[in-house]
Amino acid sequence: MFGTKPEAQRFLDEMTTSMETGTYVDPGRSKTTVGAIAETWIETPSWAASTRSRNRSILDAHVLPRWGSTRLADVHHEDIQEWVNGLGKAGMAGGTVRKVHGVLNGVLKAAIKGKRLAVNPAAEVDLPRQDLKRRRYLSGVEVEALVHAAGDRGAILLVLTFCGLRFGELAALKVGMVDQVRRRLRIEESVTEVNGALVWSEPKDHQRRTVPWPKFLDAEISAAMEGKAPGDLLFPSPGGGALRVRNMRRDWFDAAAKEAGVQGLTPHELRHTAASLAVSAGASVLALQRMLGHDKPSTTLDVYSDLFDEDLDLVADRLAEGRSRSTAEYLRSVEEKKEGQDATLTP
Incomplete structure (x- = not known):
């Protein structure tokens, strides 16, 4: 051997x-x-x-x-x-x-x-770059156009857009998860269609949370709860079961998006829009993380770093203001020093 x-x-x-x-x-x-x-x-x-x-x-x-x-x-x-x-x-x-x-x-x-390999031959393989698609955020006007085009289904879009829920989380909302006094939705479940069947689970990353809704949604939330028991779905499908994203897009969402001038929009892009609107309203990274149900603030920053570009602009503006003040103080000190020297030389 x-x-x-x-x-x-x-x-x-x-x-x-x-x-x-x-x-x-x-x-x-x-x-x-x-x-x-x-x-x-x-x-x-x-x-x-x-x-x-x-x-x-x-x-x-x-x-x-x-x-x-x-x-x-x-x-x-x-x-x-x-x-x-x-x-x-x-x-x-x-x-x-x-x-x-x-x-x-x-x-x-x-x-x-399983102690069947000592090293991983797939490690350190050179991989192609991933072409990142620019994330789409709707403006406030585009949101209003979309909600108007959706008609009596507009409440679904308002909750997705102003609460930042994943579609599966919205589809799993039950009446008993609504706190009207505090204006909070308890996100405890998610439901997703997998190979034609509905699968219920905890929210992604096991991030159970409460999410606030804006005051203007009070009427829509109340109407969705009317006549229902705590265990009933808040936004059921026309047949009474959980909403399925493919069916919703086929039946009315895609048509509403086209009518509103945002053709090709996906329901998940309303979650992105929620993040954009929240940041524009002054939400911090931590608040946005809690709203969206990310596992940690760094995840929120990784996903939505482009939304915080204005923070960088603000930093640059403040640095410029600081230097202006420093420059003015420096020139004033130079002038005072010169005036002092002139006074000393005057007989």
Whole structure:
């Protein structure tokens, strides 16, 4: 097996080190295929149903056809890089390539946790840039036009736009979650359509929260609650069940957006608009984080950093004002010093 005694000793030393550091992998365990690990990984219990559905789709369409039957021991960094390069050359968008690679990367991370791989060959793969689409914010006038075009469904759009809820959170609102005295909505659930079925869950990132609504929504909220029990949905679909975003867009939302001159608008962009309107009204990062249900303020800044550009302008303006004051004080001190010298020289 070894040509020389030093080679055998080197192998023994490496084995000893890997066992001591916990990185040792039994070669027999690396014979498992990527596909076998993927089927365990896809059942990660902490995922939302929508996340599992999305990852399942990527596995079946892109990862398993190339890697499913490959043994873990035969997955090499350069092969993954070649595969990623090929996805881009085939016309796949940069953001999609990153998502596809992320799924394979997740599977291989699971193999490392299971002591089937010592290192992740998908790590440090060069990925294409993701073309970021400019976020769309409606102006106040555009919001009014959209609400008018929606007719008696305008209350739904007002809540999305001025409370910043995710669509699934609005669809899951029940009458018992409304506090009319304090003007608060308790966000405790979310409902999402996954593969044709409605899946109920906690809000994203488990961020249960209370969200205020502006006074002008009092009448709309009261009308939505009228004649309903605490367990009834606040904004049900025409059939009485939970709203489904695809059905809503098909039945009236897209038509209202077109009529209002904001064709192509998505319901989620009303959440972005809520953030924009809140910042314009003077909301801090912390207040916006609590309103939107982000896990931490840094997430809010990462997502909506462009909304705080005016803060940078304000900083620059204040720096300019400060320098103006300093310059004026300096010139005044110079003048006073000169006047003092002149007085001393005067006989």
